[in-house]
Amino acid sequence: MQSEHDIVVTVRTEFLPEQSVSEDDRFVFAYHITITNCGTEAAKLLSRHWVITNGNEKVQEVKGAGVIGEYPYLAPGESYDYSSGTVLDTVVGVMHGSYRFLSDDGTEFDAPISPFILAVPNQVH
Secondary structure, eight states: OOOSSOEEEEEEEEEOGGGOBGGGTBEEEEEEEEEEEOSSSOEEEEEEEEEEEETTOOEEEEEEESBTTBOOEEOTTOEEEEEEEEEESSSEEEEEEEEEEEETTSOEEEEEEEEEEEEOTTOOO
């Protein structure tokens, strides 16, 4: 049975060597997000919560309103794409988190973002 609140988040990452400076332990990554409303109720994204862990297990949390200054409203079956980025001081890290939504029925709910790896190419075996 299809749920009224079913948001699916997919992520694609890329290392940005032109913005990175390995001698300064500055490794820049972009992440490209697709948010799809697979539920039966429309919903508006209110906020984001990211947990970013570098290769030394140092954790940084990022919370904020919307995504890239926007608050996408997704009817059932609709998707929203955006890109953003983060800087690590290690060659590998991991991110996960959630988006907070408000559905048309007045319910607030969280859509989980599964962990994904940020890695400089040829660094992870």
